[in-house]
Amino acid sequence: MANTPTTLPPTIPLTHTIKQNLFSSPFNTLVTLLTAAFFITITYKFVDWAFISSIWSTEDEPLCKEATGACWSVIDARHRIIFFGLFPYEEHWRSTLACVVMIATIIASCVPWFWSTAKLSTLWLLGFCTFYILMHGGLFGLSVITPERWGGLALTIFIFAAVSIIGMPLSIVLALGRRSKLPVIARLFGLFIDFFRSLPLLTILFTAAVITPFLLPGWLQGDKLYRVIAGFAIFFACYQAENIRAGLQAIPPGQDEAGLTLGLSYMQRVTRIQLPQAFRNSLPAIVNQFVITFKETSIVTIVGFFEILASGSAAFGTGKWTVYYIEVYVFIAAIYFIFVFSLSRYGAYLERKLRVGHG
């Protein structure tokens, strides 16, 4: 032993690990084989349905009745409805561009270089203005298209982005308010948060869309879309505030005391010491809330907006396409998957990045 030339730990061969974990007993082996068979069958069936035996173009639609695979003709023929909803046909380029701008803004704000209040606010102001001008028009010779006619992917992404960007700062304020040293303030914020968390999102959106017009003066009402986004953002913020608060709670009190003795002000301690650590502490929950929110955007259908899921239903709603709803839903699921999966992977990347030096 004393003469061992290396100090590296012994390496365990992969085959050994596999054998240990999957084939250690006859029963274990049986379970492994059955599970493998199950997944291979499922995967093969899906690949065959989606890619091998499938029909792809609009013209080939008559072949679909004979085919055993998916009939992607419906997507080929109706994808514009799915992506753009009721947006006027000849203006679809505007919606496409607006989508690209919004996605670019979201991606840019995920890059650490942009993480300062000044840069982020500039970025989002630019992003939203460009989006609005493109979608709404009325400037630069673009025809006016009111939000009732916005739809599809552009609307889904817009609602998600707007809810996040209004909801995030609000959630921080709510979380800090609930932790205030003044009992009255803490109670009030606590009540506010718990009130909105106790209501179904549906109720909040319905109230925002249908009931608030009776309560608010005309100049404060804004468009139905903005009221719905405001309601959604408050709902989001109340949940996110609790995630952030959990993260704040986990910070040892000594951190704030160290900041105090260095002479840092409340705002400086919050932005430099507390929030960075709170975000790190509850990152999984925070990302989870974004994921849920992206998927929940589909609920705005209820108050009359054609986000991507509703536009999808419209896509197979007429004529010969009615039988191909499965293809449409699979297609929309794939779109959701791309966004939500990217979001989750980004969350995992952040966790790795923020864990630097924390063992």
Add this chain to the structure above:
Amino acid sequence: MVDQSNSDIPAVTMTQVNKWYGDFHVLKDINLQVADGEKVVVCGPSGSGKSTLIRCICKLEDHQRGTINVLGTELNDNIANIDEIRREVGMVFQQFNLFPHMTVLENCTLALTLVRKKSRKEADAIAMQFLKKVRIPEQSTKYPGELSGGQQQRVAIARSLCMNPEILLFDEPTSALDPEMISEVLDVMVALAEEGMTMVCVTHEMGFARRVADRVIFMDEGEIVEQNSPQEFFDNPENERTKLFLSQILQH
């Protein structure tokens, strides 16, 4: 730097200070004066109120009766006073309390840029100067979690020194350390003492107390029971409680 006119004002004056946690009387009629440049060591059994005492000096805790005067400014509810005091009083904690999400250098420069309004470059230079002083400049790009306890505590001392404090408070700075790391921290504290820093240290390191303290204070049950020069304090303790305490910590 201390103004010449300032040097005859005591660093800390506590007069009849009383504090309660609920109905638990934690500080009882504390009278304490620390002169400019003086080094005071505070010891006493666990729970006797030592931490509370020095936390009152930098206003991490409020006292309910009596007055505390730091560098000629009274600690009351006046926000401006509190801010002024906190800029002049540094504190080193038992648990280091370094900011885990910042590098060693960032820990040191944070308050320099935010409170002292130094430029990034100036702040870096000052921080490196103090990291050299605590003999740890080569770790400046690491995160606290990558350092040993002794190294972390030295960084914490450097972080306080960056603010150029008039008074440095230590709350059991070596109690959370493995035995072999205690001396590297004490060495830094001895060096500071020799440079004339005003220091109030809660510690049970009797060697350190003998070497640098001008005065040792013994606290028990929220009271200052006895205070004396280290020589007298350790060799001829007067009070029974002091004798008992000393026999307990010197036993092993």
